[in-house]
Amino acid sequence: MLKIGLTGGIGAGKSEVSRLFAAHGAVIVDSDVIAREVVAPGTDGLAAVVAEFGPGVLREDGSLDRPALGAVVFADPERLKALNAIVHPLVRTRSAELEAAAAPDAVVVHDVPLLAENGLAPLFDLVVVVDAADDVRLDRLVRLRGMAEEEARARMAAQASRDGRLAIADLVIDNGGGLAELEARVAEVWAELVRRAAA
Template sequence: MVKVGLTGGIGAGKSEVSRRLAVLGAVIVDADLIAREVVAPGTPGLAAVVAEFGEDVLAADGSLDRPRLGAVVFADPDRLAALNAIVHPLVRDRSAALEAAAGPDAVVVNDVPLLAENKLAPLYDLVVVVDAADETRLRRLVDLRGMTEEDARARMAAQASRADRLAVADLVIDNDGPLDGLEAQVREVWRKLRDYAPRRG
């Protein structure tokens, strides 16, 4: 098994790369998706979030109101740290279970937004960083996701710098341009990930 950490700043296109790697045969362990699962209604995770942040972070149907919680935590590093202390251990345990279920020849790609921030690079055989310029990312967040520029900048500022992410990269996918340039790069990275397995024995 090859354990890969895939990361990139918000708006860099990490999810698109993850989707394309899945099509090629990677086993994807998506931390964002798992982070939603562990705070679904009825879970201990959601109960812990409500105990920390109050009933105001719940939507009318009892689910987590993610935009409301996001507005609180992305403006306050201490509140973000409190949320991470609840969610990250739950995500880590679920990710480990999914990884254990993959076959011995699998390329397991862990889609981890905060890999650099949480100094998780040593957990993986290889780290792949999806990179794009800050202005490109900002434009995508505003144009494609409908964020205000202020909200987009706050979310970008809450993450590691571009330089910090690149410092932990073994492989870099440049996603600064249009999506058509992405496919060849993803296929080349996939080839390298597959080639890595035999050398490890």
């Protein structure tokens, strides 16, 4: 089994790369998906979040109000740390379960948005960073996701710098161009990962 850490700054296109890897046959362990699962209604994770942040982070239906929680934690690094202390251990446990279920010869791609920020590179055989210039990422967040520019800049600033991410990369996927270029680069990197998994 080859364990890959896949990361990239918000707006870089990591989710698209993850989807392309899955199409090539990767086993995807998506931290964002798992992070939602572990705070779903009825979970211990959600109970812990409400105990820490109060009932104001819940929607009327009892599910987590992500925008309300985001407004609290992205404005205050200490509150973000408190949230991460609840969610990250739960995500790690679930990720380990999914990895353990993969075939021995699998390429397991852990899709981890905050891999650089949390110093997780040593946990993986290789780190793949999806990269795009900051101005390209900002444009995508505003134009494609409909974020206000100020919010997009704040989200970007809350993450590791581009240089910080590139410093931990074993392989880089440049996503500054179009989809056809991205697909070609992902295919190249996938061939390399398969070669390394076989070795």
